[in-house]
């Protein structure tokens with residue numbers, strides 16, 4: 001009986017360990033936040049900031065993006081929009097950023113969805 005109980009405890013502990021390891025590597029895990037901080041510096045480097053304000057810093061030609069992640073939480077939408085804004089938003093005055101490498105578009109999108 002007691003062997004059985006400790007066996008169960010071990011199995012439970014092992015299961016929790018597995019759950020914990022997998023929860024750390026997805027969603028808000030280290031990979032995504034590293035990407036988002038890369039995106040943050042790209043936002044200035046790629047010229048987004050010239051047209052968009054975030055927390056009071058940036059230009060006025062485009063909408064303020066301080067809370068864009070609340071309205072537009074889908075990273076895939078952001079990638080499509082940056083690649084060809086007019087396709088997602090007909091008549092958009094935003095230039096296309098399709099020449100940026102996919103990894104930089106992903107990083108920018110990861111950053112944008114954190115702006116809540």
Ligand code: HEC
Pocket residue numbers: 043046047048049050051052061062063064065068071078081082085086089092093094095097108112
């Ligand atoms: C020349 C000015 C300009 C630049 C540079 C620019 N944008 Fe824009 N952006 C706009 C305008 C104008 C809009 C509104 C039309 C639209 O939604 O496409 C817009 C819209 C957006 C939106 C949608 C905002 C909303 O609230 O609906 C996002 C997100 C965005 N831009 C991100 C970016 C990112 C990221 C970059 C850099 C890679 C960038 N923009 C560069 C002008 C610009």
